[in-house]
Amino acid sequence: MDFIVAGIVKAFQLLLQGDRETYSAVLATVQVSSLSMSVSLLIGIPLGYCLGYADFPGRRSIRTVVDTMLSLPTVFIGLLVYAFISNRGPLGEYGLLFTLSGIAVGQAILALPIVIALTATAVESLDRPLRLTLLSLGASGRQVFLTSIWEARLGLLVAAVTATGRVLTEVGISMMVGGNIKWHTRTITTAIALETNKGQFATGIALGLVLLAIAFAVNLSLSFLRRRA
Amino acid sequence: MDFIVAGIVKAFQLLLQGDRETYSAVLATVQVSSLSMSVSLLIGIPLGYCLGYADFPGRRSIRTVVDTMLSLPTVFIGLLVYAFISNRGPLGEYGLLFTLSGIAVGQAILALPIVIALTATAVESLDRPLRLTLLSLGASGRQVFLTSIWEARLGLLVAAVTATGRVLTEVGISMMVGGNIKWHTRTITTAIALETNKGQFATGIALGLVLLAIAFAVNLSLSFLRRRA
């Protein structure tokens, strides 16, 4: 129990005294998760919209596949990405291994099913007459898309928040693809895993609190979006 | 790359030849995730409903807190639970450390914010006149709850599926609280982590596929619920 208290104290120390290692990990975390979230939202929202709106044969099967993809273990994704970007892999020449970009690729794969599944649900549960109303006002396909997305923004916000939570907290991909290299690809979560393995439980707790602080800052700014909704 | 192919082959071997270690891990995974999902759904759905339906001061703040909890790192949860159920912790006497029940406690904490946040969103995006209609038909508070939940079942399904994905794939809690003890608390994900650590990438891939097979089976049975919706 005492290490929890010690961890809380330490969290303040790390943040306030500007521990360089911690800040390096914070920076890496923020960079890599912004990158992966941007990619997955950009790809996932349109795909989720199609899955939620359009009625095509095989739609439910695709839905089941996407839902299954929600259970992709991070280490598994890490291994797959590693296989491709390792020096001996087909994409080895791009030098993505042990870089933040490499991690972002894996994290985008991790976040994508969440964004797609939750966007599809948000779009599905839009008010029933919305589409008819927009069409009746002469909206084009693109405009129907944009307005529906805007009307579904609460659901999309949750999709984004959930995916961000997933990406921020994953360890397997960052370890496998990023290599947890100190000063370079060490993120907060890989640092937590490392410290815990070292038996430095208090530091683990402290770093976890640092991550929560980041998440809180993100969610606090998003909650203004919610207010305007 | 070749280990991916080898992994696919191996996945079939493991499943078809009834590898005992694999089945033990499958069993542990299924047991622990069913337990944690039941607990988190049972607690999370009513809480999410309140958060989505009721209008009370501080609601948005609670929402932000829940959203932040989506970013609880698994190792962090693992450490917290460990602190409580360690022999020197306040709940040490119950002997939960290195047991499946212990893992389930941690996983329930992991799944809870997801269930709450997604339930609240599903309830919020119910058709606008639903509540008025139910009240006008004389439904009591409990009946309004049950019917709203039923009408929001698509959203709840997604909440459950997302949380299940999270629980099935987490490593940190199972490692920290379960200890990855062979034949006892070794789940598929901790086995993947172990094999990957040993450099047995093919086995890692194979076990990942086994996990996906479980997830697929779960989602396939849930997709019948979706059909009836």
Next chain:
Amino acid sequence: MDTILRMREVRYTYNGRPILDIGELDIARASITGLAGPNGSGKTTLLKLLSGVEKPASGSVSFMAANTTRSSENTVRQRLCLLPQEPFLLRRRVYDNIAYGLRIRGGRGDLAGYIHEALELVGLDSSFAGRRWNELSGGEAQRVCLAARLVLRPDCLMLDEPTASVDMESARCIRRAVLLARREWGTTLIIASHHRSWLNDICDRIIYLYNGRILACSFDNILTGPWETVDRSTVGCRLSDGQMVYACKPVHTAGSAIVSFSDLDASGPVQERNIKSLQGMINSITLDNKQDVPQAVVSCGDQRFMIKMNGDAQGAKQFWPGQTVTLHYSPEEITWLEK
């Protein structure tokens, strides 16, 4: 009077804007009460308060002396039933939609008999029971919603625009169903509608709402202005055909006024102090099923006025649609409406 619903000093606001202000309202058991009033006058709000779905900001609403808004009184709420203005169906088959209310009241087993009977009451054949909620036209959905209320046989049934998108045949059907409910089950009914002739036809009493208040009189002949000052004590409202309606200057500059016409006259204007007249053409003459007094609708330009004709049906003999007539009114008897 055997009062089933009683409202006292009820005030209701949305975001601080006062919407409803009812001093006293009693609904007699087994009566049919109409609720008329322009858009936004508070009909829907009043029905929601009466049915206990919403709570008043202040004041009391009681059902057979039990308070309707206390949620513990769920059994009370189950004896009241509201048809909301917007027809809304659960995402189920029509059958299950109608069965819903029965089920939450503990109805089990085969409810088909009740459900088909209710469908028949609203003029839908029983094949509709198998349709899904989204396989209905607007008017069909509206009628299914009504059937879902009728099947419950509540003590008190409140209908918010039951005939809004319903065809004429079905409007008659609903009329029959309403009368049957009162006759067979002793149901008390409160019905809000813009369908005035339909409402007149079935109601024992009509309550006129305007700006959230109950008016003492009918307000068929409402003039919304603009009013121009004619002289120190008189204002006037110009109709689209150039005629002017005069009124005594109100205390405060209010917007709308109710004109009551004393009579219809086939001859020209009279020369009497304090009596003014308008020229118009009879548009229609109608006899209510119940009331023996014929009513004429007279149009003066764009404006239409409704006038109860003196005497019985025979009195209408001397008038015919298309005829030019004179309407008499006294500028002093104009009622100003509070904004």
Next chain:
Amino acid sequence: MDTILRMREVRYTYNGRPILDIGELDIARASITGLAGPNGSGKTTLLKLLSGVEKPASGSVSFMAANTTRSSENTVRQRLCLLPQEPFLLRRRVYDNIAYGLRIRGGRGDLAGYIHEALELVGLDSSFAGRRWNELSGGEAQRVCLAARLVLRPDCLMLDEPTASVDMESARCIRRAVLLARREWGTTLIIASHHRSWLNDICDRIIYLYNGRILACSFDNILTGPWETVDRSTVGCRLSDGQMVYACKPVHTAGSAIVSFSDLDASGPVQERNIKSLQGMINSITLDNKQDVPQAVVSCGDQRFMIKMNGDAQGAKQFWPGQTVTLHYSPEEITWLEK
């Protein structure tokens, strides 16, 4: 005729159930067309097809020779505009709801002028612009939806029950707006409504739909049966007052028939071969604003029949509401409707 909308051999089905079957329909530019028919007759479906929101299963719909359903033809779709039956507002302020259509057409900057003008057309004052979507009564929401269409000044405007939950004053307001749109902007209008007198009043032409087909004639006097066999060649439908309406046996046992009455007669039944008669009481006599022919509604028990009176307004002089009259019809001239 300058045809703006053309429909040919259009068929539409829901899950295999045929809903609409229109051989040929042409809408003239700047005309006002009414769409009447009982619930479920296909009015809404027809409007959706005409506005290009839905695609027909087979057949063609074209707008000024361009196919409306090809989504690439987005500019065509923007010149057509539909007011859906269910009023629906986006979760924004009223202002933004009305501005939405303007914005997707590229409208930028200050649209307040247009928006207040549109609100005024539907009889709402400009303070409504600042309200949120959920701060409106049913009729107000309906009128905001209409305003959001009027503001676009489309070439062709289709209104699905614009007056459904709107008060009488606003119904007149909408009538004025519709006429103004045609006069000022040359808008073509197609209006579905159950409000028959309102529809008669403003339409150049009324299309009667029944079971998804266009009827050649008006169908005010529909008898839905049940029909009992009277003799080998005749069937009859018993009214609630005991009288029987006779009809020649149809080829197939259809459900409904349209009765057309040749005339109203103040004297008793005639004794002519092939002419039958019914006794009833005049309920109302109405003169359309446009048409000079007065119409009477005669009730026989529960059933009400509408009869155009022969001659001009003066011909109505001999009748008055409350009077008992005889209606004449020929059993052979009854039109059977296909189920």
Next chain:
Amino acid sequence: SQPGYGADQQLLLATTTSTDNTGLLDYLVPQFTEKTGIQVKWVATGTGKALKLGENCDADVLMVHAPEAEKTYVEAGFGVNRRQIMYNDFVFIGPESDPAKIKGRDVCASLKAIMEKKAVFASRGDNSGTNKKEISLWTTCTETVPEKQPWYLQTGQGMLATINMAAERGGYTMTDRGTFIKYEANHNGSPPLRIVVEGDDSLMNQYSVIEVNPARCPKVQNESARSFGDWLVSAEGQKAIGSFRLLDKQLFTPNAGN
């Protein structure tokens, strides 16, 4: 042992990953169980965490390889009865091209060469026994740890992951022999990295067994823990350790009592 725990005669062993990953425990534990009837469960983790589990009374017995840390641990009263049981050795491995040209040289010369040539060197950086050993070598040979040098990768991961990272970067690393044998086997005998430095005295890797202090942790099963340690240092246990083969190679040399 504890009443109420009697039925559940399960000994909980916290150990480092190397003993588990190599398969040593899978080989030893059944023999011990057969002999004593005591069931053993083990948690394989970093040495640091294994010690911590003992400190928190969550394990009964520890099997670790960080002699310095172990001594302070026992001094602090967390553990009792530390006994050496076996050793294996560390090796330096590197790519065949051998950029720092250290093949066959001694440990200190190699480290200096690596530092001079700025050849990539992957360090586990996780406070594990291996990591501690490596750091002590850097300090004795070069007086500094090349912290923050761009060529010095601190992976913070397990041994195999670190080897893989060294291989991907074409660099050197220090590993225990057991893991390297596994690594070799994974690559069918022709791994990208080969042994470059071995056999130095300073590369010895000593394993010990420590019982968790029953005075601090009344619930631990000290009797079973004691029998486990006893068995390991017994002639029978030592023989078993000596006869364990990984891919036909002896991995651990028993040295109890030395």
